[in-house]
Amino acid sequence: MDKKNPILKFGVPKGSLEDATEDLFARAGWKIYKHERNYFPEVNDSEMVLSLSRVQEIGGYVAAGILDAGISALDWLREMDLEDEVVQVCNLVYSKNSLRQSRWVLAVAGDSPYQKAEDLQGKRIATEVQHLSERYFAEKNVDVNIFYSWGATEAKVVEGLADGIVEVTETGTTIRAHGLRIIDEVMCSNPVLVANKKAWEDPAKRRKIEQLQLLLEGALRAESLVAIKMNVAKENLAKVEAMLPALNSPTVSPLQNGTWFSVETVVRTDVVRDLIPQLKEAGAEGIIEYTLNKVI
Template sequence: MSLIKLGIPKGSLEEATINLFGQAGWQIKPRSRHYYPEVDDPELSCALVRAQEMAPYVANGTLDLGLTGLDWILETQAEVVEICALTYSKSSNQPSRWVLVVPQDSPVRTVKDLEGKKVATELVGFTRRHLAEQGVAATVEFSWGATEAKVVEGLVDAAVEITETGSTIRAHGLRIVADLLYTETRLIANPAAMDDPAKRTKIEQIATMLQAALAARHKVVLKLNVAAGDLDAVVALLPSLHAPTVSHLYDGRWLAVETVVDAQAVRDLIPRLRAAGAEGILEFELRKMV
Protein backbone atom coordinates (compact mmCIF):
# COMPACT_ATOMS: atom_id res chain seq x y z
CA MET A 1 0.00 0.00 0.00
CA SER A 2 1.39 3.42 -0.95
CA LEU A 3 2.38 5.92 1.70
CA ILE A 4 1.13 9.02 -0.17
CA LYS A 5 -1.94 9.39 -2.40
CA LEU A 6 -1.06 12.10 -4.92
CA GLY A 7 -3.52 14.04 -7.05
CA ILE A 8 -2.38 15.08 -10.54
CA PRO A 9 -4.49 17.86 -12.10
CA LYS A 10 -6.39 16.47 -15.07
CA GLY A 11 -6.71 18.64 -18.15
CA SER A 12 -4.58 21.58 -19.26
CA LEU A 13 -1.98 21.16 -16.49
CA GLU A 14 -1.74 17.38 -16.71
CA GLU A 15 1.13 17.11 -19.18
CA ALA A 16 3.07 20.00 -17.65
CA THR A 17 2.73 18.46 -14.18
CA ILE A 18 3.87 15.02 -15.33
CA ASN A 19 6.85 16.63 -17.09
CA LEU A 20 7.75 18.54 -13.92
CA PHE A 21 7.64 15.35 -11.84
CA GLY A 22 9.79 13.66 -14.48
CA GLN A 23 12.43 16.35 -14.15
CA ALA A 24 12.18 16.07 -10.37
CA GLY A 25 12.86 12.33 -10.52
CA TRP A 26 9.45 10.61 -10.68
CA GLN A 27 8.28 8.94 -13.88
CA ILE A 28 4.48 9.11 -14.07
CA LYS A 29 2.85 7.26 -16.96
CA PRO A 30 -0.82 7.91 -17.81
CA ARG A 31 -2.84 4.89 -18.86
CA SER A 32 -5.42 5.06 -21.63
CA ARG A 33 -8.98 5.57 -20.31
CA HIS A 34 -7.65 5.19 -16.77
CA TYR A 35 -7.67 7.72 -13.93
CA TYR A 36 -4.79 6.12 -12.02
CA PRO A 37 -1.41 6.68 -13.70
CA GLU A 38 1.57 4.47 -12.97
CA VAL A 39 4.44 5.93 -10.96
CA ASP A 40 7.91 4.47 -10.36
CA ASP A 41 7.83 4.99 -6.59
CA PRO A 42 6.23 2.34 -4.34
CA GLU A 43 5.52 5.00 -1.75
CA LEU A 44 3.27 6.91 -4.16
CA SER A 45 -0.04 6.26 -5.87
CA CYS A 46 -1.51 8.73 -8.33
CA ALA A 47 -4.98 9.79 -9.35
CA LEU A 48 -6.08 12.23 -12.05
CA VAL A 49 -8.42 14.79 -10.53
CA ARG A 50 -9.84 18.01 -11.99
CA ALA A 51 -8.04 21.03 -10.55
CA GLN A 52 -11.42 22.46 -9.50
CA GLU A 53 -12.05 19.42 -7.26
CA MET A 54 -8.52 18.87 -5.94
CA ALA A 55 -8.64 20.92 -2.74
CA PRO A 56 -11.81 19.28 -1.33
CA TYR A 57 -10.41 15.80 -2.01
CA VAL A 58 -7.17 16.73 -0.24
CA ALA A 59 -9.07 18.36 2.62
CA ASN A 60 -11.25 15.29 3.28
CA GLY A 61 -8.34 12.84 3.15
CA THR A 62 -9.22 11.09 -0.11
CA LEU A 63 -5.82 12.42 -1.24
CA ASP A 64 -2.81 13.22 0.91
CA LEU A 65 -1.22 15.60 -1.57
CA GLY A 66 -2.23 17.40 -4.75
CA LEU A 67 -1.53 20.24 -7.12
CA THR A 68 -4.12 22.87 -7.92
CA GLY A 69 -4.43 26.59 -8.44
CA LEU A 70 -4.70 29.14 -5.68
CA ASP A 71 -7.93 30.18 -7.39
CA TRP A 72 -9.59 26.83 -6.71
CA ILE A 73 -8.37 26.76 -3.12
CA LEU A 74 -10.00 30.13 -2.56
CA GLU A 75 -13.10 29.12 -4.53
CA THR A 76 -13.77 25.96 -2.49
CA GLN A 77 -12.41 27.38 0.80
CA ALA A 78 -11.08 23.90 1.55
CA GLU A 79 -8.97 23.50 4.68
CA VAL A 80 -5.62 22.34 3.31
CA VAL A 81 -1.97 23.00 4.06
CA GLU A 82 -0.27 25.01 1.32
CA ILE A 83 3.23 23.55 1.02
CA CYS A 84 4.69 25.77 -1.70
CA ALA A 85 3.91 27.71 -4.86
CA LEU A 86 4.96 26.18 -8.18
CA THR A 87 4.72 28.62 -11.07
CA TYR A 88 4.44 26.60 -14.26
CA SER A 89 1.90 25.94 -16.97
CA LYS A 90 1.60 24.35 -20.40
CA SER A 91 2.54 27.62 -22.11
CA SER A 92 4.42 29.92 -19.78
CA ASN A 93 6.04 30.37 -16.40
CA GLN A 94 3.95 33.40 -15.48
CA PRO A 95 1.05 33.38 -12.99
CA SER A 96 -2.38 33.45 -14.58
CA ARG A 97 -4.93 36.07 -13.58
CA TRP A 98 -8.69 36.23 -13.25
CA VAL A 99 -9.95 39.40 -14.86
CA LEU A 100 -13.24 41.24 -15.19
CA VAL A 101 -14.07 41.65 -18.88
CA VAL A 102 -16.80 43.57 -20.68
CA PRO A 103 -17.60 44.58 -24.27
CA GLN A 104 -15.51 47.43 -25.65
CA ASP A 105 -18.49 49.80 -25.64
CA SER A 106 -19.69 48.85 -22.14
CA PRO A 107 -20.22 51.69 -19.65
CA VAL A 108 -18.58 49.52 -16.97
CA ARG A 109 -15.23 51.09 -16.03
CA THR A 110 -14.71 49.78 -12.51
CA VAL A 111 -15.94 46.91 -10.37
CA LYS A 112 -18.36 49.35 -8.70
CA ASP A 113 -20.13 49.78 -12.04
CA LEU A 114 -21.37 46.17 -11.88
CA GLU A 115 -24.19 47.19 -9.56
CA GLY A 116 -27.35 45.43 -10.79
CA LYS A 117 -25.47 43.71 -13.64
CA LYS A 118 -25.20 40.02 -14.57
CA VAL A 119 -21.76 38.34 -14.45
CA ALA A 120 -20.81 34.88 -15.75
CA THR A 121 -17.82 32.92 -14.44
CA GLU A 122 -16.52 29.54 -13.35
CA LEU A 123 -15.21 31.17 -10.17
CA VAL A 124 -18.62 31.86 -8.68
CA GLY A 125 -17.87 31.76 -4.96
CA PHE A 126 -14.78 33.93 -5.15
CA THR A 127 -16.49 36.45 -7.45
CA ARG A 128 -19.53 36.76 -5.20
CA ARG A 129 -17.33 37.32 -2.15
CA HIS A 130 -15.18 39.86 -4.01
CA LEU A 131 -18.21 41.86 -5.12
CA ALA A 132 -19.70 41.72 -1.62
CA GLU A 133 -16.45 43.11 -0.20
CA GLN A 134 -16.74 45.98 -2.70
CA GLY A 135 -20.33 46.59 -1.67
CA VAL A 136 -21.61 45.66 -5.14
CA ALA A 137 -24.93 43.83 -5.63
CA ALA A 138 -24.77 41.89 -8.88
CA THR A 139 -26.04 38.54 -10.16
CA VAL A 140 -23.20 36.03 -10.53
CA GLU A 141 -24.04 32.88 -12.49
CA PHE A 142 -21.97 29.78 -13.14
CA SER A 143 -20.61 29.32 -16.64
CA TRP A 144 -19.91 25.85 -18.00
CA GLY A 145 -17.58 27.25 -20.64
CA ALA A 146 -17.41 29.68 -23.57
CA THR A 147 -17.72 32.41 -20.95
CA GLU A 148 -16.31 35.14 -23.17
CA ALA A 149 -18.85 34.29 -25.89
CA LYS A 150 -21.69 35.00 -23.47
CA VAL A 151 -20.42 38.56 -23.09
CA VAL A 152 -19.96 38.96 -26.84
CA GLU A 153 -23.51 37.70 -27.48
CA GLY A 154 -25.01 39.96 -24.82
CA LEU A 155 -26.22 37.12 -22.60
CA VAL A 156 -24.45 38.70 -19.64
CA ASP A 157 -23.03 42.14 -18.92
CA ALA A 158 -19.59 40.96 -17.88
CA ALA A 159 -17.48 37.90 -17.18
CA VAL A 160 -14.73 36.94 -14.78
CA GLU A 161 -12.33 34.85 -16.82
CA ILE A 162 -8.81 33.47 -16.50
CA THR A 163 -6.04 34.60 -18.82
CA GLU A 164 -2.25 34.69 -19.09
CA THR A 165 -1.62 37.39 -21.70
CA GLY A 166 -5.11 38.76 -22.41
CA SER A 167 -4.65 38.18 -26.15
CA THR A 168 -7.68 35.89 -26.52
CA ILE A 169 -9.86 38.38 -24.66
CA ARG A 170 -8.80 41.21 -26.93
CA ALA A 171 -9.28 38.99 -30.00
CA HIS A 172 -12.95 38.60 -28.99
CA GLY A 173 -13.37 42.37 -28.90
CA LEU A 174 -13.57 42.53 -25.12
CA ARG A 175 -11.97 44.91 -22.64
CA ILE A 176 -10.31 44.08 -19.33
CA VAL A 177 -11.72 46.27 -16.57
CA ALA A 178 -9.72 44.97 -13.61
CA ASP A 179 -7.51 42.16 -12.36
CA LEU A 180 -9.29 40.34 -9.54
CA LEU A 181 -6.84 37.57 -8.67
CA TYR A 182 -3.37 36.38 -9.61
CA THR A 183 -3.13 32.63 -9.33
CA GLU A 184 -0.47 29.97 -9.65
CA THR A 185 -0.20 26.30 -8.84
CA ARG A 186 0.08 25.29 -5.21
CA LEU A 187 1.26 22.00 -3.77
CA ILE A 188 -1.29 21.28 -1.06
CA ALA A 189 -1.50 18.60 1.63
CA ASN A 190 -4.06 17.13 3.95
CA PRO A 191 -3.54 18.50 7.51
CA ALA A 192 -3.65 15.00 9.04
CA ALA A 193 -1.01 13.79 6.54
CA MET A 194 1.28 16.61 7.64
CA ASP A 195 0.87 15.45 11.26
CA ASP A 196 2.07 11.95 10.30
CA PRO A 197 5.91 11.96 10.51
CA ALA A 198 6.43 9.44 7.70
CA LYS A 199 4.00 11.17 5.34
CA ARG A 200 5.37 14.60 6.20
CA THR A 201 8.91 13.47 5.35
CA LYS A 202 7.76 12.15 1.97
CA ILE A 203 5.74 15.28 1.23
CA GLU A 204 8.71 17.51 2.06
CA GLN A 205 10.92 15.38 -0.22
CA ILE A 206 8.49 15.85 -3.10
CA ALA A 207 8.22 19.60 -2.46
CA THR A 208 12.00 20.02 -2.35
CA MET A 209 12.54 18.16 -5.62
CA LEU A 210 9.74 19.94 -7.48
CA GLN A 211 11.09 23.32 -6.40
CA ALA A 212 14.60 22.25 -7.39
CA ALA A 213 13.39 21.22 -10.85
CA LEU A 214 11.61 24.53 -11.39
CA ALA A 215 14.57 26.58 -10.19
CA ALA A 216 16.83 24.75 -12.64
CA ARG A 217 14.61 25.69 -15.60
CA HIS A 218 15.73 29.29 -15.33
CA LYS A 219 19.48 28.64 -14.98
CA VAL A 220 22.31 27.11 -17.03
CA VAL A 221 25.93 26.18 -16.31
CA LEU A 222 28.64 27.94 -18.27
CA LYS A 223 32.14 26.46 -18.53
CA LEU A 224 35.02 28.23 -20.26
CA ASN A 225 38.78 28.51 -20.46
CA VAL A 226 40.66 31.76 -20.03
CA ALA A 227 44.29 32.88 -19.98
CA ALA A 228 45.47 33.94 -16.54
CA GLY A 229 46.00 37.49 -17.73
CA ASP A 230 42.33 37.78 -18.83
CA LEU A 231 40.80 36.15 -15.75
CA ASP A 232 39.77 39.30 -13.91
CA ALA A 233 38.07 40.78 -16.98
CA VAL A 234 36.13 37.55 -17.61
CA VAL A 235 35.11 36.99 -13.98
CA ALA A 236 33.85 40.57 -13.77
CA LEU A 237 31.25 39.68 -16.43
CA LEU A 238 30.00 36.57 -14.65
CA PRO A 239 27.04 36.69 -12.27
CA SER A 240 27.00 33.76 -9.86
CA LEU A 241 25.17 32.41 -6.84
CA HIS A 242 28.35 33.01 -4.83
CA ALA A 243 31.49 33.21 -6.98
CA PRO A 244 32.68 31.36 -10.09
CA THR A 245 34.69 28.19 -9.62
CA VAL A 246 38.20 28.68 -10.98
CA SER A 247 40.76 25.89 -11.39
CA HIS A 248 44.13 25.57 -13.09
CA LEU A 249 44.53 23.61 -16.30
CA TYR A 250 47.54 21.40 -17.03
CA ASP A 251 48.97 24.35 -18.90
CA GLY A 252 49.53 26.69 -15.96
CA ARG A 253 48.95 29.77 -18.09
CA TRP A 254 45.26 28.86 -18.53
CA LEU A 255 42.39 28.43 -16.11
CA ALA A 256 38.98 26.75 -16.24
CA VAL A 257 35.99 28.77 -15.02
CA GLU A 258 32.55 27.39 -14.16
CA THR A 259 29.45 29.24 -12.99
CA VAL A 260 25.63 29.23 -12.97
CA VAL A 261 23.82 32.05 -14.77
CA ASP A 262 20.30 33.01 -15.81
CA ALA A 263 19.37 31.20 -19.02
CA GLN A 264 18.00 34.39 -20.58
CA ALA A 265 21.32 36.21 -20.04
CA VAL A 266 23.40 33.76 -22.08
CA ARG A 267 22.73 35.21 -25.53
CA ASP A 268 24.23 38.55 -24.48
CA LEU A 269 26.83 37.14 -22.10
CA ILE A 270 28.69 34.70 -24.38
CA PRO A 271 29.76 37.30 -26.99
CA ARG A 272 31.01 39.55 -24.19
CA LEU A 273 32.94 36.69 -22.59
CA ARG A 274 34.54 35.82 -25.92
CA ALA A 275 35.54 39.44 -26.49
CA ALA A 276 37.11 39.48 -23.01
CA GLY A 277 39.32 36.50 -23.86
CA ALA A 278 37.28 33.43 -22.94
CA GLU A 279 37.62 30.33 -25.13
CA GLY A 280 35.97 26.89 -25.28
CA ILE A 281 32.73 28.24 -23.86
CA LEU A 282 30.20 25.48 -23.09
CA GLU A 283 26.58 25.78 -21.95
CA PHE A 284 24.82 22.98 -20.03
CA GLU A 285 21.20 22.68 -19.01
CA LEU A 286 20.43 21.99 -15.35
CA ARG A 287 17.98 19.38 -14.13
CA LYS A 288 17.73 20.47 -10.51
CA MET A 289 19.04 23.29 -8.36
CA VAL A 290 18.69 23.35 -4.59
Protein backbone atom coordinates in the same frame (compact mmCIF):
# COMPACT_ATOMS: atom_id res chain seq x y z
CA MET B 1 8.67 -0.29 -0.41
CA ASP B 2 5.82 -2.57 -1.58
CA LYS B 3 3.45 -0.90 -4.03
CA LYS B 4 0.59 -2.49 -2.10
CA ASN B 5 1.52 -0.37 0.91
CA PRO B 6 2.68 2.99 -0.45
CA ILE B 7 3.51 5.87 1.86
CA LEU B 8 1.65 8.55 -0.10
CA LYS B 9 -1.57 8.81 -2.13
CA PHE B 10 -0.98 11.80 -4.41
CA GLY B 11 -3.27 13.75 -6.75
CA VAL B 12 -1.90 15.10 -10.05
CA PRO B 13 -3.94 17.52 -12.18
CA LYS B 14 -5.82 16.40 -15.24
CA GLY B 15 -6.64 18.92 -17.97
CA SER B 16 -4.88 22.19 -18.77
CA LEU B 17 -2.07 21.63 -16.24
CA GLU B 18 -1.61 17.95 -17.04
CA ASP B 19 1.29 18.11 -19.52
CA ALA B 20 3.12 20.91 -17.67
CA THR B 21 2.84 18.97 -14.39
CA GLU B 22 4.10 15.78 -16.02
CA ASP B 23 7.11 17.66 -17.42
CA LEU B 24 7.82 19.26 -14.04
CA PHE B 25 7.73 15.90 -12.26
CA ALA B 26 10.06 14.40 -14.86
CA ARG B 27 12.63 17.15 -14.26
CA ALA B 28 12.26 16.62 -10.51
CA GLY B 29 12.98 12.91 -10.93
CA TRP B 30 9.54 11.28 -11.11
CA LYS B 31 8.53 9.73 -14.44
CA ILE B 32 4.76 9.47 -14.78
CA TYR B 33 3.41 6.74 -17.07
CA LYS B 34 -0.18 7.32 -18.17
CA HIS B 35 -2.47 4.73 -19.69
CA GLU B 36 -5.36 5.46 -22.04
CA ARG B 37 -8.72 5.67 -20.24
CA ASN B 38 -7.00 5.12 -16.89
CA TYR B 39 -7.09 7.67 -14.06
CA PHE B 40 -4.37 5.96 -12.04
CA PRO B 41 -1.03 6.53 -13.79
CA GLU B 42 2.10 4.75 -12.66
CA VAL B 43 5.19 6.48 -11.32
CA ASN B 44 8.78 5.31 -10.86
CA ASP B 45 8.53 5.54 -7.07
CA SER B 46 7.27 2.63 -5.00
CA GLU B 47 6.43 4.98 -2.12
CA MET B 48 3.70 6.76 -4.11
CA VAL B 49 0.45 5.97 -5.89
CA LEU B 50 -1.05 8.61 -8.17
CA SER B 51 -4.60 9.66 -8.92
CA LEU B 52 -5.34 11.80 -11.98
CA SER B 53 -8.05 14.33 -11.07
CA ARG B 54 -9.28 17.78 -12.04
CA VAL B 55 -7.38 20.50 -10.22
CA GLN B 56 -10.79 21.81 -9.07
CA GLU B 57 -11.34 18.54 -7.17
CA ILE B 58 -7.93 17.75 -5.71
CA GLY B 59 -8.18 20.22 -2.82
CA GLY B 60 -11.42 18.61 -1.65
CA TYR B 61 -10.01 15.08 -1.90
CA VAL B 62 -6.97 16.12 0.13
CA ALA B 63 -9.06 17.92 2.77
CA ALA B 64 -11.24 14.81 3.17
CA GLY B 65 -8.25 12.48 3.48
CA ILE B 66 -9.05 10.57 0.30
CA LEU B 67 -5.65 11.75 -0.94
CA ASP B 68 -2.69 12.47 1.31
CA ALA B 69 -1.41 15.30 -0.86
CA GLY B 70 -1.63 16.72 -4.36
CA ILE B 71 -1.29 19.66 -6.70
CA SER B 72 -4.24 22.02 -6.28
CA ALA B 73 -4.44 25.74 -7.11
CA LEU B 74 -4.91 28.90 -5.07
CA ASP B 75 -8.02 29.96 -6.98
CA TRP B 76 -9.87 26.67 -6.49
CA LEU B 77 -8.92 26.45 -2.82
CA ARG B 78 -10.51 29.86 -2.39
CA GLU B 79 -13.51 29.04 -4.56
CA MET B 80 -14.21 25.88 -2.53
CA ASP B 81 -13.48 27.51 0.88
CA LEU B 82 -10.62 25.05 1.43
CA GLU B 83 -7.80 27.48 2.19
CA ASP B 84 -7.84 26.58 5.89
CA GLU B 85 -8.83 22.94 5.42
CA VAL B 86 -5.50 21.76 3.97
CA VAL B 87 -1.82 22.44 4.62
CA GLN B 88 -0.51 24.68 1.85
CA VAL B 89 3.04 23.34 1.66
CA CYS B 90 4.41 25.58 -1.10
CA ASN B 91 3.49 27.58 -4.17
CA LEU B 92 4.57 26.15 -7.53
CA VAL B 93 4.46 29.00 -10.01
CA TYR B 94 3.85 27.50 -13.45
CA SER B 95 0.94 27.31 -15.85
CA LYS B 96 -0.04 25.58 -19.08
CA ASN B 97 2.35 27.56 -21.28
CA SER B 98 4.67 29.52 -19.02
CA LEU B 99 6.25 30.02 -15.61
CA ARG B 100 3.87 32.87 -14.79
CA GLN B 101 0.89 33.02 -12.50
CA SER B 102 -2.53 32.91 -14.10
CA ARG B 103 -4.90 35.82 -13.46
CA TRP B 104 -8.63 35.95 -12.91
CA VAL B 105 -9.73 39.23 -14.45
CA LEU B 106 -12.91 41.24 -14.82
CA ALA B 107 -13.51 41.96 -18.51
CA VAL B 108 -16.18 43.81 -20.48
CA ALA B 109 -16.89 44.55 -24.13
CA GLY B 110 -14.21 46.74 -25.66
CA ASP B 111 -16.73 49.40 -26.71
CA SER B 112 -18.72 49.37 -23.45
CA PRO B 113 -18.80 52.39 -21.11
CA TYR B 114 -17.66 50.34 -18.09
CA GLN B 115 -14.28 51.38 -16.69
CA LYS B 116 -14.29 49.82 -13.19
CA ALA B 117 -16.15 47.22 -11.15
CA GLU B 118 -18.47 49.83 -9.62
CA ASP B 119 -19.81 50.67 -13.09
CA LEU B 120 -21.33 47.17 -13.28
CA GLN B 121 -23.81 47.73 -10.43
CA GLY B 122 -26.92 45.64 -11.16
CA LYS B 123 -25.40 44.01 -14.25
CA ARG B 124 -24.98 40.34 -15.25
CA ILE B 125 -21.60 38.66 -14.74
CA ALA B 126 -20.72 35.24 -16.20
CA THR B 127 -17.98 33.14 -14.60
CA GLU B 128 -16.79 29.67 -13.69
CA VAL B 129 -15.85 30.87 -10.19
CA GLN B 130 -19.07 32.12 -8.66
CA HIS B 131 -17.99 32.15 -5.01
CA LEU B 132 -14.69 33.88 -5.73
CA SER B 133 -16.53 36.48 -7.83
CA GLU B 134 -19.15 37.02 -5.15
CA ARG B 135 -16.40 37.75 -2.63
CA TYR B 136 -14.70 40.15 -5.02
CA PHE B 137 -17.83 42.21 -5.70
CA ALA B 138 -18.91 42.09 -2.04
CA GLU B 139 -15.57 43.60 -1.00
CA LYS B 140 -16.28 46.46 -3.39
CA ASN B 141 -19.92 46.79 -2.23
CA VAL B 142 -21.15 46.22 -5.77
CA ASP B 143 -24.42 44.31 -6.23
CA VAL B 144 -24.35 42.23 -9.43
CA ASN B 145 -26.12 39.17 -10.81
CA ILE B 146 -23.47 36.43 -11.05
CA PHE B 147 -24.32 33.28 -13.02
CA TYR B 148 -22.34 30.15 -13.78
CA SER B 149 -20.72 29.76 -17.19
CA TRP B 150 -20.36 26.20 -18.48
CA GLY B 151 -17.74 27.23 -21.04
CA ALA B 152 -16.93 29.73 -23.80
CA THR B 153 -17.21 32.43 -21.15
CA GLU B 154 -15.67 35.13 -23.38
CA ALA B 155 -18.50 34.66 -25.88
CA LYS B 156 -21.16 35.47 -23.29
CA VAL B 157 -20.48 39.21 -23.57
CA VAL B 158 -20.25 39.09 -27.37
CA GLU B 159 -23.61 37.27 -27.54
CA GLY B 160 -25.24 39.78 -25.19
CA LEU B 161 -25.80 37.19 -22.46
CA ALA B 162 -23.65 39.04 -19.91
CA ASP B 163 -22.37 42.56 -19.31
CA GLY B 164 -19.05 41.32 -17.97
CA ILE B 165 -17.11 38.18 -17.18
CA VAL B 166 -14.66 36.98 -14.57
CA GLU B 167 -12.28 34.73 -16.49
CA VAL B 168 -8.82 33.22 -16.12
CA THR B 169 -5.98 34.21 -18.43
CA GLU B 170 -2.21 33.99 -18.68
CA THR B 171 -1.56 36.75 -21.21
CA GLY B 172 -4.97 38.27 -21.97
CA THR B 173 -4.63 37.32 -25.65
CA THR B 174 -7.83 35.24 -25.86
CA ILE B 175 -9.81 37.90 -24.04
CA ARG B 176 -8.62 40.62 -26.42
CA ALA B 177 -9.26 38.34 -29.41
CA HIS B 178 -12.95 38.30 -28.44
CA GLY B 179 -13.08 42.09 -28.44
CA LEU B 180 -13.08 42.33 -24.65
CA ARG B 181 -11.24 44.74 -22.38
CA ILE B 182 -9.83 43.93 -18.92
CA ILE B 183 -10.88 46.50 -16.31
CA ASP B 184 -9.63 44.86 -13.11
CA GLU B 185 -7.69 41.93 -11.68
CA VAL B 186 -9.72 39.72 -9.34
CA MET B 187 -6.86 37.52 -8.13
CA CYS B 188 -3.63 35.86 -9.18
CA SER B 189 -3.34 32.11 -8.93
CA ASN B 190 -0.83 29.31 -9.33
CA PRO B 191 -0.58 25.61 -8.52
CA VAL B 192 0.10 24.80 -4.89
CA LEU B 193 1.33 21.63 -3.22
CA VAL B 194 -1.24 20.79 -0.55
CA ALA B 195 -1.33 18.13 2.15
CA ASN B 196 -4.00 16.60 4.32
CA LYS B 197 -3.61 17.82 7.90
CA LYS B 198 -3.39 14.31 9.38
CA ALA B 199 -0.98 13.19 6.66
CA TRP B 200 1.21 16.21 7.44
CA GLU B 201 1.48 15.02 11.07
CA ASP B 202 2.54 11.52 9.99
CA PRO B 203 6.39 11.50 9.95
CA ALA B 204 6.72 9.13 6.96
CA LYS B 205 4.14 10.97 4.86
CA ARG B 206 5.55 14.37 5.79
CA ARG B 207 9.06 13.24 4.83
CA LYS B 208 7.77 12.22 1.41
CA ILE B 209 5.81 15.44 0.92
CA GLU B 210 8.85 17.51 1.88
CA GLN B 211 10.94 15.51 -0.60
CA LEU B 212 8.42 16.42 -3.29
CA GLN B 213 8.55 20.07 -2.22
CA LEU B 214 12.35 20.22 -2.33
CA LEU B 215 12.72 18.64 -5.77
CA LEU B 216 9.71 20.27 -7.44
CA GLU B 217 10.84 23.72 -6.27
CA GLY B 218 14.35 22.90 -7.47
CA ALA B 219 13.07 21.87 -10.89
CA LEU B 220 11.06 25.09 -11.23
CA ARG B 221 14.03 27.19 -10.15
CA ALA B 222 16.19 25.50 -12.79
CA GLU B 223 13.74 26.45 -15.55
CA SER B 224 15.00 30.04 -15.58
CA LEU B 225 18.71 29.16 -15.29
CA VAL B 226 21.45 27.62 -17.42
CA ALA B 227 25.02 26.64 -16.67
CA ILE B 228 27.95 27.84 -18.75
CA LYS B 229 31.51 26.55 -18.76
CA MET B 230 34.56 27.98 -20.53
CA ASN B 231 38.34 28.08 -20.65
CA VAL B 232 40.05 31.37 -19.84
CA ALA B 233 43.70 32.39 -20.07
CA LYS B 234 45.24 33.69 -16.85
CA GLU B 235 45.61 37.22 -18.20
CA ASN B 236 41.87 37.41 -19.02
CA LEU B 237 40.56 35.72 -15.86
CA ALA B 238 39.81 38.81 -13.76
CA LYS B 239 37.97 40.48 -16.64
CA VAL B 240 35.84 37.39 -17.31
CA GLU B 241 35.06 36.81 -13.64
CA ALA B 242 33.82 40.38 -13.29
CA MET B 243 31.27 39.74 -16.05
CA LEU B 244 29.78 36.62 -14.49
CA PRO B 245 26.66 36.67 -12.31
CA ALA B 246 26.21 33.57 -10.18
CA LEU B 247 24.19 32.07 -7.36
CA ASN B 248 27.30 32.47 -5.22
CA SER B 249 30.48 32.93 -7.23
CA PRO B 250 31.97 31.23 -10.31
CA THR B 251 33.87 27.96 -9.90
CA VAL B 252 37.42 28.50 -11.14
CA SER B 253 39.78 25.54 -11.55
CA PRO B 254 43.37 25.69 -12.88
CA LEU B 255 44.12 23.53 -15.89
CA GLN B 256 47.19 21.35 -16.21
CA ASN B 257 49.62 23.90 -17.63
CA GLY B 258 48.74 26.58 -15.04
CA THR B 259 48.22 29.37 -17.57
CA TRP B 260 44.59 28.52 -18.34
CA PHE B 261 41.58 28.09 -16.09
CA SER B 262 38.23 26.32 -16.37
CA VAL B 263 35.42 28.65 -15.29
CA GLU B 264 31.87 27.45 -14.57
CA THR B 265 28.81 29.30 -13.33
CA VAL B 266 25.01 29.49 -13.44
CA VAL B 267 23.22 32.41 -15.09
CA ARG B 268 19.65 33.40 -15.95
CA THR B 269 18.34 32.31 -19.33
CA ASP B 270 17.31 35.87 -20.17
CA VAL B 271 20.91 37.16 -20.01
CA VAL B 272 22.93 34.27 -21.45
CA ARG B 273 22.39 35.16 -25.13
CA ASP B 274 23.95 38.58 -24.54
CA LEU B 275 26.59 37.30 -22.12
CA ILE B 276 28.18 34.63 -24.34
CA PRO B 277 29.32 37.04 -27.11
CA GLN B 278 30.70 39.37 -24.43
CA LEU B 279 32.63 36.51 -22.83
CA LYS B 280 34.01 35.50 -26.21
CA GLU B 281 35.16 39.07 -26.79
CA ALA B 282 36.79 39.11 -23.35
CA GLY B 283 38.92 36.09 -24.25
CA ALA B 284 36.89 33.09 -23.10
CA GLU B 285 37.20 30.01 -25.32
CA GLY B 286 35.40 26.68 -25.63
CA ILE B 287 32.22 28.11 -24.14
CA ILE B 288 29.60 25.44 -23.37
CA GLU B 289 26.01 26.13 -22.31
CA TYR B 290 23.85 23.38 -20.83
CA THR B 291 20.45 23.10 -19.22
CA LEU B 292 19.77 22.19 -15.60
CA ASN B 293 17.16 19.82 -14.21
CA LYS B 294 17.18 21.09 -10.63
CA VAL B 295 18.76 23.89 -8.61
CA ILE B 296 18.46 23.25 -4.87
